[in-house]
Amino acid sequence: MSKVIEKLNVLDRKEATQILLAAKKQKGLSYQELSEEIGRDKTWVAAAILGQATMSEEEALTLVKILDVDPTVASVLQQYPMKGSLDSAVPVDPLIYRFHEINQVYGTTFKEVIQEMFGEGIMSAIDFRMDIQKKEDPNGDRVIVTFDGKFLPYKKW
Incomplete structure (x- = not known):
């Protein structure tokens, strides 16, 4: 099995989000700056990074290139998400x-x-x-x- 396939089998949406958020922070980029490169609204880009929207292949590849993360993350961004990321209990944040x-x-x-x-x-x-x-x-x-x-x-x- 190739290393790419191995990574795809173990990388889930939450892990991809953690990788993307860490890279975004490390690069000091805003959602607005990312949205201008991707061609979508800043709130939609944030939703996609947080696992609540599905990116096209082009959008996902653009994001991983900007953030300089492993390209296997792009595959995860193209998967249909499980909508609604909060627990059913009253949020505490x-x-x-x-x-x-x-x-x-x-x-x-x-x-x-x-x-x-x-x-x-x-x-x-x-x-x-x-x-x-x-x-x-x-x-x-x-x-x-x-x-x-x-x-x-x-x-x-």
């Missing part, structure tokens, strides 16, 4: 927990307003885009998170 808290406090508000505007249905997490921006503010910088998902009405049959 403070930043991730705040998103959980936002859903706990405002989830019914999201639902009520969206369904008033669009009808009964959901916002797609498949036909979906996300953007994260920084807004400077004299009272403390602001985080702007935009969720942009296609509305999917419930069907009647």
Whole structure:
């Protein structure tokens, strides 16, 4: 068995993520810088590195070249991921927990307003885009998170 095949058999998504994050840190590159080279949005590139999106062969090869990591990592980036990387328990990381808290406090508000505007249905997490921006503010910088998902009405049959 070739060394490449051996590595493919033992390298999983989590290990590939660890390798990529370590190389990104070592090179001092931002997701924005990587996204400009790959031709995708910074949040999508972050999702792919973290194992939540599938890269094309060209995107994966570009990333491993930029980060100067073993090319076998590119094969892992092209595999279909298991979506949803968090445990089902309430997250304890403070930043991730705040998103959980936002859903706990405002989830019914999201639902009520969206369904008033669009009808009964959901916002797609498949036909979906996300953007994260920084807004400077004299009272403390602001985080702007935009969720942009296609509305999917419930069907009647």
